[in-house]
Amino acid sequence: MDRKLVITTGYNKNFYLILEDNTPVELKVEDIETSKQTGNIYKGKVISYSSAMEAFFVDIGEDKEAFLPKKDVCEEDCKNLKKGSTILVQVKRSPVSTKGAKLSCKITLPGKFLVLLPQNKGKVSISSKYEDENIRNNLKQRIVNLIKDLNTENYGIIIRTSAINATDEDIIEDFNFLKELWENIKRDSEKLKAPALVYEEPFKAFTIIRDYAADFSEIISDDIKLLKDIKNFLANNFSNVNVKLTPYRKRKESLFFEYGIDKLINKILSPYAYMKSGSYIVLQETEALVVIDVNSGSCHKQKNLEETAFKINTEAVKEIVRQIRLRDLAGIIIIDFIDMTEKEHKEKLLELLKEEFKKDKRPVKIKGLTQLGLVELSRKKLEESLVKQLSQSCQVCYGKGYLRSEEILLFEIEKVIQKMKPFAKLKITINPKLSNGLNQLLQKLNIKELVEIEYNNKMHIDRYEVEKIS
Numbered sequence: 006m007d008r009k010l011v012i013t014t015g016y017n018k019n020f021y022l023i024l025e026d027n028t029p030v031e032l033k034v035e036d037i038e039t040s041k042q043t044g045n046i047y048k049g050k051v052i053s054y055s056s057a058m059e060a061f062f063v064d065i066g067e068d069k070e071a072f073l074p075k076k077d078v079c080e081e082d083c084k085n086l087k088k089g090s091t092i093l094v095q096v097k098r099s100p101v102s103t104k105g106a107k108l109s110c111k112i113t114l115p116g117k118f119l120v121l122l123p124q125n126k127g128k129v130s131i132s133s134k135y136e137d138e139n140i141r142n143n144l145k146q147r148i149v150n151l152i153k154d155l156n157t158e159n160y161g162i163i164i165r166t167s168a169i170n171a172t173d174e175d176i177i178e179d180f181n182f183l184k185e186l187w188e189n190i191k192r193d194s195e196k197l198k199a200p201a202l203v204y205e206e207p208f209k210a211f212t213i214i215r216d217y218a219a220d221f222s223e224i225i226s227d228d229i230k231l232l233k234d235i236k237n238f239l240a241n242n243f244s245n246v247n248v249k250l251t252p253y254r255k256r257k258e259s260l261f262f263e264y265g266i267d268k269l270i271n272k273i274l275s276p277y278a279y280m281k282s283g284s285y286i287v288l289q290e291t292e293a294l295v296v297i298d299v300n301s302g303s304c305h306k307q308k309n310l311e312e313t314a315f316k317i318n319t320e321a322v323k324e325i326v327r328q329i330r331l332r333d334l335a336g337i338i339i340i341d342f343i344d345m346t347e348k349e350h351k352e353k354l355l356e357l358l359k360e361e362f363k364k365d366k367r368p369v370k371i372k373g374l375t376q377l378g379l380v381e382l383s384r385k386k387l388e389e390s391l392v393k394q395l396s397q398s399c400q401v402c403y404g405k406g407y408l409r410s411e412e413i414l415l416f417e418i419e420k421v422i423q424k425m426k427p428f429a430k431l432k433i434t435i436n437p438k439l440s441n442g443l444n445q446l447l448q449k450l451n452i453k454e455l456v457e458i459e460y461n462n463k464m465h466i467d468r469y470e471v472e473k474i475s
Contacts (some may be wrong), residue, residue, distance in 0.1 A: 008217070012226035013212060013253075013260040020266055021213055025364070026207050029269055031330050034394050035209040042067065042096040042106050043117075043387045044206035046190055049108070050199040050316055051074075051090040061086055062105075063094060066200035069105035071096070077109035080122045091199040093191075099388040106278050112190075117218055117242060118168040118176055119148075121183035125161030132166045134363050144169060152180045160184070167218035175245075209237055216366050220242035227253040227260045269331075284317045286325060292389055294337040297325055301343060314343040315350045319357060328359040335367070335386035339379050347398075355380070401465045408467040417440050419450065421471045430474040434459045436466045 011022040016037075035041065047065040054061050061073040073094060078086065083405040086092065097106040114121040129149055135141045151173055156162075168176065182253045184389055185419040186204075194203045206212060210231060214221070219239060226232050232250050239248060253260045261267060272278070279285045283303035297323045299311065311434055325340060345351055351374060357382065362369045365384075372381040388394075398404040409417075422431065431452075435443055437460045457474065 006239055008221050010213065010221045010224045011260065011264050011266075012110040012224065012228065012231065012373060013264075013266065014226070014228040014231065019209065021209060022263065022264055022266055022269070023213070023217075025159070029162060029265075029331060029422030030327055030331075030364070031284075032266070032269060032273065032391060033209055033213065033333075034391065041206065041388065042099045042325070044097045044203060044212075045097065046093065046112065046194075046204040047071075047108075048194045048197050048203050049092050049094050049200045051088055051092060053088060054086075063092065063108060064200045065094065065096075065106070065108070066202065067070070067100075067106065069100050071106040071108050072104075073108040073110070079110040082451060093194050100385075101389050102393075111185075113163075114186055114252070115215065116166075116179040116183045117215060118165050118171045118179045119183060120163035121157050122163065123158075123189060126159045128161030129164070130162075133368070134166045135169070138159055140169070148176055148269070151176050155180055157182070158184075160187075167219075167220075198286060212236060214238065215242070217244040219248055223249040223251055225251045225253055225260070262372055269318060270395055273332055274396060278324055280316065280320050280324050282320055284320065285323055286328065288328060288332065288334070290334065290392060295334045297327075297328075297338065297340045299325075299340070299342050313369045314345045315347075315354075318342045318345065318350075318354055322354065322357045323361055326358070326365065329384065330365055330367075331391070333388070333391045335384045335390065338382050340382070341379055344378060357425050358382075394416070401467070404425060411439060411442050413445050414439065414467055414469065418443065418469055418471065419446060422450065422452070425471065425473060428455070428473050430455055430457065432457045432459060432470075432472050432474050434461055434464065434470040435464060436460070436464045441470070 007026055009024045009027075011024065013022075013357050018037060019035040021033040021035070023033075045419075049063040049065040049071065052062045052064050052070060058072070059075045061075070061078075061098060062070045062089070062345070063073050065071050071094070073092075077097075092110065092111055093109040093112070094107045095112045097109045101104050111122070111124050114123070129145055131141050135144070142165060148162070148168065152162075155177065164181075171179075190204050197203060207215075214224075214235065217249065221243075224232070224235060229252050232252055236250055239246065253263070256264065276287055276289060277285055277287065280304075285302045287298045287300065289298075299474050300320060303319055306376075321342065326332070329338065338416065342354065345354075355373065357373055362371070368385040371381045371406050372383070375381050399406075404409055425431065431455055433443065435458065440460065443458065444453070447456050
């Protein structure tokens with residue numbers, strides 16, 4: 006697979022587009038003025054405890070109070086928490102909507118090949134991407150033996166997918182780096198007064214490169230300085246990886262338009278995603294979960310319904326995973342595939358789904374089929390979805406996505422008129438598009454001569470005003 010990273014920068018935002026075989030699979034946006042909190046480590050101060058939520062509210066020095074679930078409190082380092090206690094915490098999820106950041110005392114420090122777990126003494130786990138039990142056991146034993154003499158504090162570790170191709174020297178270097186980083190964080194936290202930021206995650210460009218272990222054939226950017234910084238980052242962290250760094254120099258066409266990021270944003274903001282066969286999927290994000298529905302559309306090529314359903318569902322799996330990554334959808338996700346009856350087809354579909362999600366760097370758990378035949382899965386949530394990051398609530402429908410119909414508005418106006426009786430004269434202000442309907446209503450009510458209609462082009466279609474003149 007050929008993977009490229011395209012970076013276009015502006016005065017307030019940066020966009021990062023990941024292409025796999027020239028197909029967009031991830032689009033990330035970075036707000037330069039608003040710091041991303043996920044991964045940051047703070048020295049916080051406990052404000053209160055909610056027994057109903059089983060969580061502590063913590064001041065970390067940001068705009069919103071953060072919350073620390075009781076289950077994410079370390080027994081060893083965070084005992085006897087109470088109001089006024091200081092505590093070292095890491096943001097596991099940035100603020101979402103009205104909710105503050107979600108915290109944990111269980112710090113995780115990701116490196117190139119390992120993730121250090123300072124509080125999880127002795128724990129050794131391995132990426133779920135490795136399914137072969139022999140590979141898992143051999144790799145785990147090899148790495149444990151490599152760092153045994155270095156890991157005097159018995160820190161826990163997670164072995165990342167990229168470790169499979171790492172040399173012994175790479176693993177040792179990565180572990181020593183993470184160990185030193187943690188020691189620096191502890192030392193810095195002791196000097197600071199809560200609330201304070203102790204450690205800040207690197208810019209998104211470097212976290213993307215780190216998470217993909219620099220597995221890019223080419224990185225293209227219109228920011229020459231950033232490319233130089235990336236060159237130094239690669240030299241210091243991935244010296245054995247050959248990545249082509251390409252400055253974008255076309256003056257007539259912005260990189261933003263050259264790679265169709267503008268059109269991609271419009272597609273992401275649409276609830277529909279279409280496939281080559283004519284079938285399509287609908288993606289709806291709610292407060293509690295994400296619902297994805299597969300529709301046959303104009304695809305009816307197979308001779309029987311079962312084969313048609315299996316063909317469409319198979320095509321839909323790849324597009325669904327791509328859309329989930331592209332839109333950064335997370336939390337509970339429910340997929341309603343087209344109904345199939347054969348057990349073999351259902352099993353193949355779940356296997357294909359698991360295979361496609363191996364490309365995703367975010368942890369995904371596929372729960373399987375529910376009793377209603379829906380596929381249920383969860384994807385780790387780190388920040389708001391891309392749709393929410395790229396949009397704002399509509400000032401007409403207030404985010405509902407629909408407006409009241411003309412018939413409902415006219416019915417409402419009729420009831421308002423009845424409520425205002427008795428009157429000698431009324432004034433009704435409406436959008437001109439309601440003109441015919443309102444005139445017909447007044448005619449039926451036999452009060453047309455008692456009503457003055459004022460038309461306002463700037464008034465929204467589902468708004469009106471009724472007032473007495475005399």
